Amino acid sequence: MKELERKRKGEGEGREAAPESYNTVTKLIAGPFAKEVAQIWPGPRLGEYLTATDTRRHVWHLWFSSRRMSFRPDNPMSTELAYAQLTFGRSKDLITQATGSQPAGLIRALGRLGPKARPARVYRALATILATDGPGAKFIRHAAVLPDDLILGLATLPPGLEAKSVLRLFQKGRLPPYALGYFTWSLARLEKLMGSSAAQSIVAARNPLEAIRDAILDLPFPDPPWPGNSLLRPVTARDRLKKVGDDFENCLRGFHRERQSVLTVINGVEYLYEWCGHEPALLLFQRVGSIGWFLKEARGRKNAEVSDETRAEILKSLASASSLCPVWDLGEEVWHSDGFFQEHVIFSGM
Template sequence: MTIRTYPFWWLTPYLVPVFEREPSRLADYLALRRRDWHYVGLIVALMGEMAEDTDHFAAVERGLLSRKRKDVLADVAPDVPAAVLKLVLKLSGELWRPASYRRLAALVEDEHAIEVLRRRKAISRRAIRTLYRLPPILRTEKVMSRLKRSQDVEELIFTLDVVRRIRPDMTEEDILRSLSQCKTEEEEDIMRRWVQHHYQHAPFPAPPWRGNEDLRPITSFAELKRLALEFDNCVRTYHLDVLDGTSYFYRYSEKGRPVATVEIVRLPGAGWSVGDIEGIKNDTVPATIVGRIRAIFAEAGIGAMPPQLHRGSWFRYY
């Protein structure tokens, strides 16, 4: 028989031979409700290549609508938990593709995923696709609520990996909790805001030199912000340079009075060197004080870049 239309979607080639043998069976399938079609689709999808065996399919189909569903599932896919049958009752839309049913069956075996699915009144194919793509630890309702677009999954996985790397001081649970607590007016901006938050709390690298009473290293973003406010300058914008290991800042004071911010820079292949020394509001620092600061660093083995040199033109571009 040549099939010209597909009234039963992708199941049509499997069911037509059944109707040819027993025309009365057509009425049984025409009477099925949407959730019943999802059950049929699940079973046939789980049969895999065995569904192509006409005799095997006929044997399964013979009791497909009359036997207890858990018994049919046990015969077709004994490793799939029977809990999947309850979830089938909540599937939305028309008949799904076979791959979607297989993903559903796989997710039922994951405790995180099934908890999300059990709580939902309706389960969409998009939700299954999203859950399946997520690592098990991310399969939570709070995470799912953040994923508005299909590309959000890829963005989340990438961002999570970045946060793991920059926050070795946090546990996996703490990192995920921080995502659920992150708020922004624009939901599409949530991943960027989340990673920015963690960059601002990421531990700074160890200072190139531990400093002394007057020349103190700035060892966190919070301290860098305070330094920027104290000196009314823009050093906080160099935050990522510090994390990247190309810059480090020190606060210089005399008799407890703030005098200068000092940036030391890493020269490619040549180690650290004293760079800019700026006063409050980027005012020029007296040469005598600059000399004292450079001398302190020189004793620590850190030389000074001549002020007329620009490290961007000398060491970054050719």
């Protein structure tokens, strides 16, 4: 009995040493999985983890990353079961447990991740890419190095879309990895809408990502909520929006603000109207579902406030448009009860 107590005490001392290892070597190599490693390989066992091959350690990291596993590092029984499973289990079996399949090339790819652990989402992304077996998988199998941003970027590639031209752009350093999925899908959609020549021009551009953004922003504006009249004229194109910004000398002249405004218009969220009365003004309407549009902002040249007389004229003109709310200052208290539109101050300036 005394011998058993001494043995248990020795095991306890071994586990008490884990936090020290966790704070130094374990944290350096195991990174986000340092807690799990310190619990499964405490004290003298830590050498088993540290002396394992990079490939084997990354198989363990993949196992930790999986949402399929129910390992609990704070439960001694779960820890002992995990130790036996990870120590004696075949890498292929552990991968099957972690991913539910055997993605071709996964073990080899794990062996090229280097000595240190990667974030959990990188392991999940790598397994997903290779399980999908699309263009991203082929790229992974032939890549000499596998940085995190590349793996995460390849994981965003939409399945079923041609990505060879996009991946060539990335290989040449002309496209960042985070934009791979967005660029591939957008290019396919623009090619369908505008033709292959438009897509080829984007790919051939000096900055393809900037070119595809411009192509999207140059899409036609949707029909205005109200056709307007001789005094109230909708801004129906990007070129006209730029011209209005220059004429009014307001923030629409700014590169980012102009782009943001165009995007909100083509997304059907906002619409701009020019007031062509004695005192010119620019009106910004925001959509309220299928009900209509309310006046969010109205300013004159250089963001100046408009006079009371012009306000009255604008409201009179709006009264003939059923889809436009003929109220000058809705006030955020209208939506205060549920917080809806609480962030908008109707006459806050443009």
